[in-house]
Amino acid sequence: MDLESLVRPNIRAMKPYSSARDEFQGDAQVMLDANENSLGSAGPATFNRYPDPQQRAVKAELAQLKNVAGGQIFLGNGSDEAIDLLVRLTCIPGQDSILILPPTYGMYEVAANLNDVAIQRLPLTADFQLSAEIVAGIIASDAKLVFICSPNNPTGNLLHAAAIEEILRGFRGLVVVDEAYADFAAAPSWTTRLAEFPNLVILQTFSKAWGLAGLRLGMAFASPEIIGYLNKIKPPYNVSEATQQHALAALAAGGHFDNLRNDLLVGRQWLAERLPALAIVERVFPSDANFLLVRFRPDATAVYEYLLNRGIVVRNRTTQPGCAGTLRLTVGTPAENGQLLTALREFR
Numbered sequence: 001m002d003l004e005s006l007v008r009p010n011i012r013a014m015k016p017y018s019s020a021r022d023e024f025q026g027d028a029q030v031m032l033d034a035n036e037n038s039l040g041s042a043g044p045a046t047f048n049r050y051p052d053p054q055q056r057a058v059k060a061e062l063a064q065l066k067n068v069a070g071g072q073i074f075l076g077n078g079s080d081e082a083i084d085l086l087v088r089l090t091c092i093p094g095q096d097s098i099l100i101l102p103p104t105y106g107m108y109e110v111a112a113n114l115n116d117v118a119i120q121r122l123p124l125t126a127d128f129q130l131s132a133e134i135v136a137g138i139i140a141s142d143a144k145l146v147f148i149c150s151p152n153n154p155t156g157n158l159l160h161a162a163a164i165e166e167i168l169r170g171f172r173g174l175v176v177v178d179e180a181y182a183d184f185a186a187a188p189s190w191t192t193r194l195a196e197f198p199n200l201v202i203l204q205t206f207s208k209a210w211g212l213a214g215l216r217l218g219m220a221f222a223s224p225e226i227i228g229y230l231n232k233i234k235p236p237y238n239v240s241e242a243t244q245q246h247a248l249a250a251l252a253a254g255g256h257f258d259n260l261r262n263d264l265l266v267g268r269q270w271l272a273e274r275l276p277a278l279a280i281v282e283r284v285f286p287s288d289a290n291f292l293l294v295r296f297r298p299d300a301t302a303v304y305e306y307l308l309n310r311g312i313v314v315r316n317r318t319t320q321p322g323c324a325g326t327l328r329l330t331v332g333t334p335a336e337n338g339q340l341l342t343a344l345r346e347f348r
C-alpha cells in the first residue's frame, strides 16, 4: 500500500487550520488569544476555554490501556466521525469507491452517499462469514477502503482472522476493521497487530461496553501517518471538554467497565440458552457482541410489532441482505431480558 497515493491530492496539499490552542498550549496568566469568555460560563459548570484539540490526556490513558502509542490514536465525535473522515481522506467524490460486506453496519453506506462516493458490495456467506471467494474479490477490488465489521453488526459474529489477515496482505487500499463490539469478543483486538500492517485502521467506541453512547466518543487506531492525516482534516475541536473530562473519569474507573461488560456477557448467555426453546424461534445466531440476531418463524415482523405493543423495542433486520426473518435483540438488564423472554413466550 502506498499511503500518499491513497490520500486525496487536495488533502495532501492543504494546510490544516491552526487553532489558538494549537499555537499556544499550556496555562498563561492572561489568555486573550482565542476570543473565549474570560469571565466564565453560563450554566452550572465551567467550560469557557476551548478543549485540547489533540486530546492528549485521554490519549495518554488510552495508550496505556490499549498498549499502543499516543500517535497511533485518533479520537472523534463517535466512531461515526472516523468513518466519515476515512471516506473523505481517500475517496474523490464522483470518482472513487468504498467496499462493504453486507449485511453490515449502515453508516459506511451513509458516509459514502454523503460524500458522493460509490459503493461496491461483496455479500458475506449465508453464515455471515468471509470465504476464499470473497477474500479474492476484495483483493481484486480497486476500492480505496474496505470496511470489515468484526464482530459484525447486525449478525454478532467475529469474521475469520486468517481471512482478514489475507485481506490486509493483499488489498491495495485501507482495511478498516470496525471493532465496536470487540470488548464482548473472546478474541484479541487487531490493535495487537498494528505494527505489522501499515494499511490497517481499527475502530472502537465508548458507546457499547463502556456504556457512554450519549457522550459521543470514538477511537481509531492506525499508523502515525494515517492518524496524522485524520488529525489534519478533523474539525479542530471535535471532542468537547466535557467529553474529555468524562472519558478520563471513566478510564480511571476501569473496574466499573469490567463489571458492565461481564454482566452483559452473563445476560447474553442467559438469553442465548433460553431463546432456542421457543416455538417461534428458528435460530439464534452465535454472538461475540452485546446483542443476538434471532430468526423467527413464521413472521418476524409480526413478532416485532407485537413486542412494540408490549412496550419493548428491538431492531427489525428482516430487510437486510441475508437476514430475512431476523430481529436484533440487544442484551439489557436482567429484568429487561426477563421481560423480553416472557413477552416472546406469550406470543400467539
Ligand SMILES: *Cc1c(COP(=O)(O)O)cnc(C)c1O
Pocket: 077, 078, 079, 080, 081, 105, 149, 153, 178, 180, 204, 205, 206, 207, 208, 213, 216, 217, 218
Ligand atoms: C454502535 C456502532 C458504532 C459506534 O458508533 P459511535 O459513533 O461510536 O457511537 C460503530 N460501528 C458499529 C458497527 C456499531 O455497531
